[in-house]
Amino acid sequence: MNIAILGSTGSIGHSTLEVIRKNKKDFSINLLTAKTNHKLLIEQCEEFNPEFVYLEDEQARKVFEGNLLDKKLQTCVIQSLKEFEEIIGCNETDVVVAGMVGIAGLMPVHFAIQKGKKVLLANKESYVVAGEYLNNLCKETGATIFPIDSEHSAIHQCLNNEANKSGVSRIILTGSGGPFLNKDIEEFSSITPEQAINHPVWNMGKKISVDSSTLMNKGLEVIEARWLFDFENIEILIHPEGIIHSLVEFKDNSVLAQLSNPDMKIPIAYGLGYPNRINSGSNKLKLHEIKSLHFQEPDLNKFPCLKLAIDLLPVGGTSFSILNATNEECVAAFLDGRISYIQIYEIISKVLDRIEIKTVQSLQDIYESDKASRLEASSIINNL
Ligand code: MG
Numbered sequence: 001m002n003i004a005i006l007g008s009t010g011s012i013g014h015s016t017l018e019v020i021r022k023n024k025k026d027f028s029i030n031l032l033t034a035k036t037n038h039k040l041l042i043e044q045c046e047e048f049n050p051e052f053v054y055l056e057d058e059q060a061r062k063v064f065e066g067n068l069l070d071k072k073l074q075t076c077v078i079q080s081l082k083e084f085e086e087i088i089g090c091n092e093t094d095v096v097v098a099g100m101v102g103i104a105g106l107m108p109v110h111f112a113i114q115k116g117k118k119v120l121l122a123n124k125e126s127y128v129v130a131g132e133y134l135n136n137l138c139k140e141t142g143a144t145i146f147p148i149d150s151e152h153s154a155i156h157q158c159l160n161n162e163a164n165k166s167g168v169s170r171i172i173l174t175g176s177g178g179p180f181l182n183k184d185i186e187e188f189s190s191i192t193p194e195q196a197i198n199h200p201v202w203n204m205g206k207k208i209s210v211d212s213s214t215l216m217n218k219g220l221e222v223i224e225a226r227w228l229f230d231f232e233n234i235e236i237l238i239h240p241e242g243i244i245h246s247l248v249e250f251k252d253n254s255v256l257a258q259l260s261n262p263d264m265k266i267p268i269a270y271g272l273g274y275p276n277r278i279n280s281g282s283n284k285l286k287l288h289e290i291k292s293l294h295f296q297e298p299d300l301n302k303f304p305c306l307k308l309a310i311d312l313l314p315v316g317g318t319s320f321s322i323l324n325a326t327n328e329e330c331v332a333a334f335l336d337g338r339i340s341y342i343q344i345y346e347i348i349s350k351v352l353d354r355i356e357i358k359t360v361q362s363l364q365d366i367y368e369s370d371k372a373s374r375l376e377a378s379s380i381i382n383n384l
Contacts, residue, residue, distance in 0.1 A: 001026060001027050001028070001094045001095060001272075002027075002028050002029075002030040002092050002094045002095070003016075003020070003027055003028070003031075003093075003094065003095045003096075003272075004029075004030050004033075004087065004088055004093045004095070004096045005029065005031070005032050005033070005099060006033045006088075006096065006097060006099055006100050006105070006108055007034065007035075007097075007098070007099035007100035007101070008032040008033060008041065008044055008099070009034040009037035009041055009044070010034075010099055010100065010101070011099075011204070011205070011264070012097070012099030012122040012268070013034075013097070013099045015264045015265050015268055016097050016099065016120075016272075017044060017047075017048065018265055018281055019268050019269045019272060019278075019279075019281060020048070021047075022278075022279045022280070022281045023278050023279060026278070027272065029048045029049070029051070030050060030051050030052065030087065030092055031051065031053065031054065031078075031088070031093065032044055032045070032048070032050045032052075032053045032054075033053065033055070033056070033100075034053075034056070035055070035056045035100075036055070036057040036060045038060040038061070038063050038064035038067065041055065041064060042064060042067045042068065042071070045068070045071075045073055046071065049073070049075070050075055051075070051076065051092070052077075052078055053075050053076075053077055053078065054078040054084045054087075061077065061079075064077065065077050084108075085108075085111050088108060088111055088112050088115065088117070089111060089112075089115035089117075093117065094118060095117065095118045095120060096108070096118070096119050096120070097119075097120040097122070097148070097268075098112070098119060098120065098121050098123040098126070099123070099148075100123055101123065101125075101205065101207070101208075102123075102125055103126075103129065103324070103325070103328075103370055105123030106126040106129065106130060106366070107363075109123055109126040109134070110126070110130070110134065110137070110363060113134055113137050113141060113145075114143075115141065115143070116141040116142045117143055119145050119146070120146050120268065120271040120272065121145050121146065121148060121149075122148040122149065124149055124220060124221065124224050125220075125324055127145075127223075127224045127227050128223045128320050128321075128323075129320050129321040129324050129366050130321075130363065131223065131224065131227025132227055133360050133362075133363070133366075134227070135227055135230065145228060146267075146270070146274060147224070147267065147271075148264065148268055148271060149221065149224065150246075150262065150266070150267055151173050151174060151175075151221055151225070151245055151246040152221070152224060152225055152228055152267075153245070153258070153266070153267030153270055153271070154174075154244075154245035154246035154257070155171055155173070155225060155228075155229060155246045155248060156228075156229075158246070158247065158248035158256040158257065159229065159248055165229070165230070165231055168231065168248060169233065169249050169250060169251050169253075170233050170235060171225060171229065171231055171233065171234045171235070171247075171249075172235050172236075172246060172247040172249060173221060173222060173225055173235070173236055173237070173246050174237050174238070174239040174242075174244055174246050174247070175212075175215065175217075175218040175221075175236060175237075175298070176199075176212070176239065176240050176241075177215075177238040177239075177298070178199065178213040178215060179195065179198055179199060179212075179213050180195075180196075180213055181238065185301065185302050188341055189341065189342050190341075191213075191340075191341035192341075193206075193210070193337070195213075196209065196210045196213045196214075196334070197209040197210060197213075197335075206335060207331055207332075207335075210331045210335065211327070211331065214306075214344055214345070215298065215303035215305055216305040216306065216308075216309065216327055216344075218298070218306055219305055219307075219308065219309025219323075220309060220323075220324065220327075222236065222309055222310055222313070223309060223313065223320050223323075226313055234313075236297075236298045236306065237296075237297070237298075238295065238297065238298050239293065239294065239295050240294055241290060241294065242262045243259050243260070243261070243293055244257045244259050245257075245259070245260065246258065259287075260285055261282060261283050261284075261285050263280070263283070265280040265281055266280050266282050268280070269281075269282075304345045304349075305327075305344065305345050308323065308345070308348060308352070309323060312352075315357060316359075317357050317360055318357050318358045318360060318365060318369035319352070321369045321370050321373070322351060322352055322355050322357065322370075322372075323348065323352065324370070325369070325370040325371075325373040325374050325377070326347065326348045326352070326373045326376070326377045327344070327348055329373075329374050329377040330347050330348055330381075331344065333381050338381055338384075339381055339384065343384075347380050347381065351376045351377050351380070355373050355376055357369075
């Protein structure tokens with residue numbers, strides 16, 4: 001099987017290559033892409049020998065090309081976005097791993113779905129903002145989506161690809177609760193970026209760590225799950241150990257759960273190997289060492305960002321892109337020290353009141369609401 005990894009120098013790209021390293025005879029690399037990290041990309045080329053690479057940053061691309069010549073590697077460097085799309089869509093690409101972050105992932109994900117590819121989706125933003133639209137497109141083109149998000153992969157595994165969900169009564173999405181699960185609500189106003197990016201279970205980028213601390217990440221995951229599984233009855237369960245990655249309840253009140261150590265290589269190996277199971281290289285789960293698992297309901301007063309996201313489920317349309325864009329702006333402002341922790345929620349809530357929510361007819365509608373929301377958020381932040 002031939003794989004295109006978009007964002008190969010990031011954490012998902014890194015984990016994907018680790019899984020491929022364990023299964024070298026079954027997979028080859030067609031395309032690796034990165035934004036600027038030409039140093040790591042050349043190391044990946046030496047080891048995995050991809051047919052093509054694409055570096056978004058022109059300066060980095062030039063340096064990379066020089067290094068490629070020095071090392072006498074055969075990899076072909078793509079020069080334009082158009083060529084990049086052609087490689088994603090070509091017959092030689094079987095699987096597209098969408099590992100890049102942010103709304104920038106929407107275009108390539110859309111393109112891979114248009115071409116009917118098997119997509120391993122780590123870019124949750126694309127399904128948050130355009131889930132309904134992309135679902136319809138999947139039906140037309142026969143593209144399949146395998147979520148690389150521990151919770152959504154767990155749900156996928158519990159559903160066992162059941163096309164008919166009439167037997168399912170509830171999806172229960174778990175979350176660790178983040179670093180402030182037991183913090184007094186009175187102390188929330190003084191939370192610093194350093195405290196917010198210190199996640200107890202997962203080691204992640206700054207943006208997603210802040211989202212995990214506000215539980216906005218869980219809110220975005222509820223929206224993502226709503227579209228990935230075309231199912232609305234989704235509840236959140238706080239589970240600090242992060243061992244049960246999610247559960248599915250059926251009509252007879254039987255509940256299936258997926259358990260493993262927190263390790264992204266498991267969802268990646270599940271998606272790459274499906275319908276077979278392959279070696280993920282992850283450590284075995286030792287429940288006798290963990291001994292006990294804990295659960296509680298989420299506190300929506302303490303974590304109002306989660307409530308914002310849940311309340312948007314029946315609203316739909318561009319509301320999800322307003323939420324996502326405004327959150328990105330607010331988290332960046334918080335990390336820069338321009339707004340306080342509790343202002344993240346206050347500003348998102350204001351922007352949701354101010355920007356008109358429309359139905360999504362095309363990706364253009366999403367890009368427009370994304371832009372309008374960012375402008376509105378920036379103007380609120382600048383006038384504070
Ligand atoms: Mg997750």
